[in-house]
Amino acid sequence: MSLMHYTRDNMAGLLRGHDINPTHQRIEIAHALFSRQEHLSADQVMAIVNTRHSETSKATVYNTLKLFLEKGLVREVIVDPSKVFFDPNTTPHHHIYEVDSGKLSDIDAEHVHISGLPPLPDNMVTEGIDLIVRVRRKA
Amino acid sequence: MSLMHYTRDNMAGLLRGHDINPTHQRIEIAHALFSRQEHLSADQVMAIVNTRHSETSKATVYNTLKLFLEKGLVREVIVDPSKVFFDPNTTPHHHIYEVDSGKLSDIDAEHVHISGLPPLPDNMVTEGIDLIVRVRRKA
DNA sequence: TCAGCAATCTGGACTTTGTCTAATTTCCGG
């Protein structure tokens, strides 16, 4: 899986595997995210998908990204107040955010350990833990 | 300090101590944040400050919050893609975010330990570490 | 006191991100 080629055909399989009907637009959007393995905003996805000629509408890009999110195909990363990033890496990991450049990169969660968090009330469940290291280029 | 009353007069002192010229509007905004000790969005601040009759413009609220941020008087909490929260607590601490209700609360950082983070490149410095526990009400 | 100057504040136009809707297109089973 980690070595697979992110061809459009493989995208169709990936989508089906996540219970998503693989339409032309959905394949293109998945391909944009997975072939790059980068964090992209909705805007960026739209730009990539419509490079040649306008093919996919804004509404579809937003609908599709939300669908991918619900189906667990991508993850949402909230670091910049002005836009949300979508992350094709759904394995447990954290993020480093370069404040000046806006560059976002992954930290594997395997070696990171977080201890001492207070217990949650009984009626609550953890949905996820986001750890973001904000860094800046030294002066 | 932790036991002080957040009177408007004390706000003026607080602002001066952070190298901020204490104007009427700035005092009101600081008072809104510090007397409540809550996480407020710009919108909420504006609503509070203008309860009686409109006194402070949107531009001033945004300018002032940005100024407070630069001067280290408040902290920014980015958890909700649609709005930024401002946190009058600048001591090291983390956050619990209730996804459904939007409720945000503090976790004291004193007992929380994070280990195993990879070293940063030489030319980078950490500006801060944000740890957000996203929770949901059990079904 | 008061003229002058810098800092601050203001309304409102504007931008950007994202949502909504009603109408169309696509796709599939029979």
Added chain:
DNA sequence: CCGGAAATTAGACAAAGTCCAGATTGCTGA
């Protein structure tokens, strides 16, 4: 080939935040 469900579309709309040019405020020094 037909009919309906699922998906897509354009474009209007909403909300958060920025920007600007003009008005206010409040010193400061003569």
